[in-house]
Amino acid sequence: MKGSLALSIGWRFYRARQSNSFISFISFASTAGIALGVAVLIVVLSAMNGFERELEQRLLGVVPQADIVGVDAPIADWQNVVKDALQIEGIRGAAPFIRMQGLVQKPGGFQGLSVVGIEPEEELKVSALSQFMSDESWQSLSQDANHIVLGKSLLKKLGLELGDTVALYVQDSDPEVAGSLRAAKSHRFVVSGIYSLGGELELTMAYIPMRYAAQILNMNSGVTGVRISVDKVFEAPAKVRELGYAQKQSVYISDWTRTQGHLYQDIQLVRTVMYLVLVLVIGVACFNIVSTLVMAVRDKASEIAILMTMGLSRFAVMGIFMVQGALNGLLGCGLGGIIGISMALNLSGIASAIERLFNIELLSADVYFVDFLPSELHGSDAVLVIAMAFMMSLIATLYPAWKASQIAPAQALAGR
Structure with a gap:
């Protein structure tokens, strides 16, 4: 009351x-x-x-959540690395990649570019990249040809369109030449696709077929490294460390908290x-x-x-x-x-x-x-x-x- x-x-x-x-x-x-x-x-x-x-x-769906990269030599037996990764609880998928740094010419100078060679069928296990490009662009990466998929912002900056040719300057991979003296070698690519992700990544990342990337770097059956995707992104450092310690070959271990953690x-x-x-x-x-x-x-x-x-x-x-x-x-x-x-x-x-x-x-x-x-x-x-x-x-x-x-x-x- x-x-x-x-x-x-x-x-x-x-x-x-x-x-x-x-x-x-x-x-x-x-x-x-x-x-x-x-x-x-x-x-x-x-x-x-x-x-x-x-x-x-978006970002962690495209950039590696975690990866291991060979120290002194490419990873030759990457299939076994993938098998090891899938046996670790919490790792959802694993896929090989070949990475190289190059330069493309733009009005007034050069643009640094990180070029990643991927195999579309394998990449689907670890990446959402296919969601940010057309089916035609994605399928062009499965062909053993000089195709390259560029970001929308970079394509606009270079003044290029689909079907145009772009020159990529990559360090010569000839082992007989001393590493510090290797000249840049030009490779011609046809712009076969565009991805639209938004952000700075569009300006710095490009994708090519993994088999063609292997030819450029004379890798034969080897790859630069293996990237993994995990169920919980904050567990990536622990999972990739467990995978890296299980390898007989010396490898570098990296995860998204080092590259995108800021x-x-x-x-x-x-x-x-x-x-x-x-x-x-x-x-x-x-x-x-x-x-x-x-x-x-x-x-x-x-x-x-x-x-x-x-x-x-x-x-x-x-x-x-x-x-x-x-x-x-x-x-x-x-x-x-x-x-x-x-x-x-x-x-x-x-x-x-x-x-x-x-x-x-x-x-x-x-x-x-x-x-x-x-x-x-x-x-x-x-x-x-x-x-x-x-x-x-x-x-x-x-x-x-x-x-x-x-x-x-x-x-x-x-x-x-």
Whole structure:
């Protein structure tokens, strides 16, 4: 009964706050601050989730999650390495590759290029590369011909089109020539396909048939290394280390945390910093609730005194003002949640509309590993943010509610 009375009176006090315009303004400011903080925090967390998703599905779906490379010589018996890899729990697939560094000529100079020779049937076991190019481009890599698949950005930069010929300068593989004195040898390739991944990778990576790459480097049946894909990307370092230690040949061990780990660390750093900043924004808004309730206590001192003389307990008085503060917080959390969730679900479209409207580029493919603003809303994030903001607003009500319960009825009525 007392609880319902405190709730009823608190609701009436909350509705009657418009009688004091200044209190009403402070109350609106606190509600708006909480709503803004909740909405922005949900959007930021969704964007960070989106970047993590794109890092795992897009970038780590194309670059090796982990690989082993021969130290002094190519890996000749790569089939057994693949068998060893598949016997390790947690490794989903393994495939050979041949890698070489080259130069292609562009207007005004040369462009460094990492060229990877792959076997499409084997590559499907470890890579999502086929999803970012047409079927014709993918099938061209299975032919024993001088075909090359370039990134969309690089093709545009070089001013080339499908079917054009490009010269690739690679270090001469003749073993009779001293390593430091080997001249660059030119090889002609026909642009047989384009892949569109977005980001810097399009400018630095190209793909050719593995058998043709073996001819260029005189490898016969050997390969540069074997790349693996794992069920859980964070287990890649441990899995590739286990595979590498099982080999008789000396091999280099590498994984994505060495080559792309800085991207993940950057995402986590931004997530943490933004989380702290926006929590402080919500905290400041909750302090406005304290100001609102302190002024409301002063404004309603005589009403409180009358209620206490009629037998209302001090605990019930605390409940009245906690209800007022909780309603502010609930309204702010509700509005912020609705706005934040709506924006998070449509963030990529909103960013694209802004780019078209103002003719700007929010994320440049030359700088970032994606050229669009990704978003992935996790329900747990939204619930956590809303619950945290509501708890902070509820805690902010404790002091003014306690001060209201300490009012002396006689003094309050005497000063009326």
